[in-house]
Amino acid sequence: MAIDAHEIRNWLEAECPVEMRAATRGDEDVCWGGRRWAFQSPAQKLWFERCLARGFTVPTWPREYGGAGLSRDEADVLYAEMRRIGARPPLTSFGISMLGPALLAFGTPAQKAEHLPRIALGQIRWCQGYSEPGAGSDLASLATRAEDKGDHFLVNGQKIWTSYADKADWIFCLVRTNRDAKKQLGISFVLIDMATPGVSTRPIVLISGKSPFCETFFDDVAVPKGNLVGKLDRGWDVAKYLLTHEREMIAGGGSNLFDSHALDKAAAQVRPKDPILRAKIAEAAVDTYAFDATRRRYSDEVARGGELGARSALLKYDGAELNKRRHELAMSLAGADGLYFDGNREPGVAEGWLRSKGNSIEGGTSEVMLDIVAKRLLDLPAD
Amino acid sequence: MLTLDEDQTLLMDSARAGVAQASPVSEYRRLREPQGEGFSRRFWATCGEMGWSGVLVDEAHGGSGFGVLGAGLLAREMARTLTLSPFLSTAVLAAAALGAGGSPAQRQEWLPRIAAAEAIVAFAHEDTPGGWPTMAHLESPDFRLEGEKSFVLDGHVADALIVSARTDNGPYLVLVDPKANGVSRQTRILVDGRRVATYRFEGVEVDEFAFLPGGALALERTLDVARAVLAASACGVAEEAFRRTLEYLKERRQFDRRIGSFQALQHRAGLAHIAVENAWSATLVALQALDSGANSAAFDVAVAKSKASRAAQEVTAECLQMHGGVGMTDAFDVGLYLKRARVDATLFGDAAFHADRVATMLGY
Numbered sequence: 001m002a003i004d005a006h007e008i009r010n011w012l013e014a015e016c017p018v019e020m021r022a023a024t025r026g027d028e029d030v031c032w033g034g035r036r037w038a039f040q041s042p043a044q045k046l047w048f049e050r051c052l053a054r055g056f057t058v059p060t061w062p063r064e065y066g067g068a069g070l071s072r073d074e075a076d077v078l079y080a081e082m083r084r085i086g087a088r089p090p091l092t093s094f095g096i097s098m099l100g101p102a103l104l105a106f107g108t109p110a111q112k113a114e115h116l117p118r119i120a121l122g123q124i125r126w127c128q129g130y131s132e133p134g135a136g137s138d139l140a141s142l143a144t145r146a147e148d149k150g151d152h153f154l155v156n157g158q159k160i161w162t163s164y165a166d167k168a169d170w171i172f173c174l175v176r177t178n179r180d181a182k183k184q185l186g187i188s189f190v191l192i193d194m195a196t197p198g199v200s201t202r203p204i205v206l207i208s209g210k211s212p213f214c215e216t217f218f219d220d221v222a223v224p225k226g227n228l229v230g231k232l233d234r235g236w237d238v239a240k241y242l243l244t245h246e247r248e249m250i251a252g253g254g255s256n257l258f259d260s261h262a263l264d265k266a267a268a269q270v271r272p273k274d275p276i277l278r279a280k281i282a283e284a285a286v287d288t289y290a291f292d293a294t295r296r297r298y299s300d301e302v303a304r305g306g307e308l309g310a311r312s313a314l315l316k317y318d319g320a321e322l323n324k325r326r327h328e329l330a331m332s333l334a335g336a337d338g339l340y341f342d343g344n345r346e347p348g349v350a351e352g353w354l355r356s357k358g359n360s361i362e363g364g365t366s367e368v369m370l371d372i373v374a375k376r377l378l379d380l381p382a383d
Numbered sequence: 384m385l386t387l388d389e390d391q392t393l394l395m396d397s398a399r400a401g402v403a404q405a406s407p408v409s410e411y412r413r414l415r416e417p418q419g420e421g422f423s424r425r426f427w428a429t430c431g432e433m434g435w436s437g438v439l440v441d442e443a444h445g446g447s448g449f450g451v452l453g454a455g456l457l458a459r460e461m462a463r464t465l466t467l468s469p470f471l472s473t474a475v476l477a478a479a480a481l482g483a484g485g486s487p488a489q490r491q492e493w494l495p496r497i498a499a500a501e502a503i504v505a506f507a508h509e510d511t512p513g514g515w516p517t518m519a520h521l522e523s524p525d526f527r528l529e530g531e532k533s534f535v536l537d538g539h540v541a542d543a544l545i546v547s548a549r550t551d552n553g554p555y556l557v558l559v560d561p562k563a564n565g566v567s568r569q570t571r572i573l574v575d576g577r578r579v580a581t582y583r584f585e586g587v588e589v590d591e592f593a594f595l596p597g598g599a600l601a602l603e604r605t606l607d608v609a610r611a612v613l614a615a616s617a618c619g620v621a622e623e624a625f626r627r628t629l630e631y632l633k634e635r636r637q638f639d640r641r642i643g644s645f646q647a648l649q650h651r652a653g654l655a656h657i658a659v660e661n662a663w664s665a666t667l668v669a670l671q672a673l674d675s676g677a678n679s680a681a682f683d684v685a686v687a688k689s690k691a692s693r694a695a696q697e698v699t700a701e702c703l704q705m706h707g708g709v710g711m712t713d714a715f716d717v718g719l720y721l722k723r724a725r726v727d728a729t730l731f732g733d734a735a736f737h738a739d740r741v742a743t744m745l746g747y
Contacts, residue, residue, distance in 0.1 A: 268746035279735070282742035283693075286665075286734075289683075289741075290690040293664035297385035304386055318657050367650070374649035378629055378656055381644045 003074040008081045015050045019043035021086045023259055025348065030092050033122025035169045048122065051090035058096055058120045065112060066120025072303055094163065095119035095126040099172050102242040106230040127168035129159040129216055130239065137368050140183045140236065144218060146175040146190060153190065155221040161362065165201040165214035169194055178233045189235030191227040208354035244308065246363045247316035260288050263326045266333055281329050288326070291318050310376035317369035320359035327356040385667055394453055398460040405429050408716055411465040415576025420540055422467045430470060431500025439478040444494035451608055451673040455615035455666065462619030465723050467577060469503045471612065472536040477504035479608040480545050480556055484597015489558060493543065505541035507532035507582055517584065519548040519557060528559065528587040534730065538580025539570040547602055554602055556595040563587055575722040607684045610731045611669040614691035617727040618663045621695040624720035625655050628702040648705060655698045662694035682744050689737035692728035699724040
């Protein structure tokens with residue numbers, strides 16, 4: 001099936017509501033879906049439903065799971081046309097960006113049939129349970145345990161930095177199923193319904209004043225054996241695969257909705273008189289365009305049969321560091337006005353700046369990313 | 384697609400092998416010495432045989448027509464071994480200027496000789512700071528050229544010059560015979576051993592057929608092609624210096640372990656790798672944009688030259704540091720790459736110059 005750019009363009013012109021062609025200002029503009037989801041505007045609902053009818057909430061997924069069955073090249077045509085009019089994604093979720101690709105690669109037919117359509121339809125909102133208080137950068141030391149109770153696992157432990165756990169319906173989790181094996185080899189990947197008795201969450205207030213992350217507690221939670229993804233004790237393979245997708249997403253600035261060219265647009269409006277600030281913004285622009293080119297190049301190489309592999313760590317490092325740098329400059333550009341934090345002002349600059357500090361921590365710290373670049377891409381020795 | 388097709392990959396691979404064989408770093412060490420011409424006529428002849436000197440010349444004029452991306456790939460490979468040759472002056476600058484702005488007669492006269500590596504044509508653009516700006520004014524029936532130009536690559540051996548000059552009708556490129564009355568020159572040696580000439584034009588007679596009809600557009604196109612190809616060259620310098628440094632990090636032992644195992648060096652190596660990756664990506668975008676005639680080409684070139692210049696300077700400096708004391712010696716090659724990077728970074732606008740253009744084009 002070939003996709004027709006002309007047809008897509010006409011369809012978007014006719015079907016994408018004008019309100020859905022403006023940049024998202026923040027979380028309040030994002031369509032997340034889920035059991036408790038309420039659309040934030042009629043236009044958001046309309047746009048979601050129209051995309052859903054064509055499989056465009058997950059364009060590259062097979063039709064049987066609610067996708068449009070597009071190839072990567074065909075999806076690129078769609079995305080390019082969407083970018084052309086500034087169309088928002090009809091549906092955003094960790095089910096689409098993270099769990100879905102992992103299930104497509106590792107899930108059983110039954111798991112795919114159960115979970116993928118509900119992600120595509122926006123019926124279930126997922127969150128990710130990886131980090132723990134004692135397992136941050138050293139994720140493989142995680143201690144949340146799942147005991148084999150015959151027909152089910154009994155899960156006990158605590159996760160932290162669980163994005164939107166208080167709003168999510170299901171969680172995909174790394175749990176320890178074997179305490180005798182080497183630490184990476186005793187971990188399994190399980191899916192848990194957040195409505196199961198014994199699951200509770202507590203939001204964490206960040207320096208930005210917002211609470212996108214939670215602590216998640218598991219207290220004698222019974223999980224059916226059928227919710228194990230991949231092989232028992234081999235969940236690390238699934239997690240690594242999935243982390244690649246998370247790092248790509250963070251590299252794209254996708255985690256905090258910051259347009260990587262917003263700084264240039266702001267600078268063109270303000271026209272900084274300070275030549276030193278102008279020079280720093282210009283250098284950040286050069287680095288941003290060069291980084292965008294690297295992302296495109298890697299993506300094109302993958303499309304021609306290569307593999308992204310450990311290069312996702314390079315993208316994650318650079319994307320996160322660049323985003324932090326741009327947010328620092330956006331604050332400098334705003335000057336003293338950027339300091340107001342009392343609700344009586346345009347939202348965004350200070351919150352975005354504070355939020356960006358997490359970019360080089362979440363999904364693997366910048367220091368861990370550089371370790372991966374050095375060891376996996378440059379083949380530097382361990383001793 | 385930001386990837387190379389089969390022909391481009393073949394060109395790159397054959398250039399890498401050919402350059403390594405015909406123009407190794409040992410050859411650079413011989414040619415940089417102050418006696419001699421500062422380049423190898425034999426290697427230049429090889430460029431003719433391989434179709435490299437005709438990379439920007441169309442097939443009708445005897446060229447191989449690989450385009451700007453092809454020129455960038457060749458410059459990048461030649462840079463890996465610090466090759467000294469008239470490739471940039473003649474195969475890139477002169478061929479681009481004639482191709483973009485030359486009359487049929489001018490192209491017929493020079494392009495086949497460039498493609499065959501039978502002529503060296505230098506491009507004189509940089510007005511000497513504080514000197515006379517180069518002007519061509521009409522003194523009927525001919526024009527007279529006055530002024531000074533610096534950093535004329537291979538100007539010391541040029542068979543012809545293409546000179547940028549201001550006229551009453553805006554900037555023009557004009558073909559000048561370096562042996563004409565009123566033309567004088569002085570040869571200078573740059574920090575990387577490259578030869579350039581400073582030219583002085585005093586009442587040099589030029590007739591109307593010496594002007595390239597392409598005018599200011601041809602000048603802009605030529606500068607952008609040169610900038611993008613220099614960015615590619617800077618990428619080659621940085622990549623090769625870094626490749627050699629990685630080998631050193633894996634061999635050199637201190638404190639009973641290989642120094643490449645120290646996290647302080649691993650992270651710095653990681654940053655250098657990211658810099659060269661981004662520099663090449665930006666350069667590839669610019670080279671492709673010049674070939675496809677994209678509207679964004681001038682912007683893409685400014686990004687590429689700024690990024691590649693900064694990356695080459697920073698990465699080669701890091702490479703020297705990671706070599707420790709031997710990096711400061713002339714016997715080790717890493718210092719040669721540092722010097723070459725600085726020259727590629729500075730010619731035709733350095734990182735700051737092009738970042739300033741980027742900001743202006745973005746509206747601030």
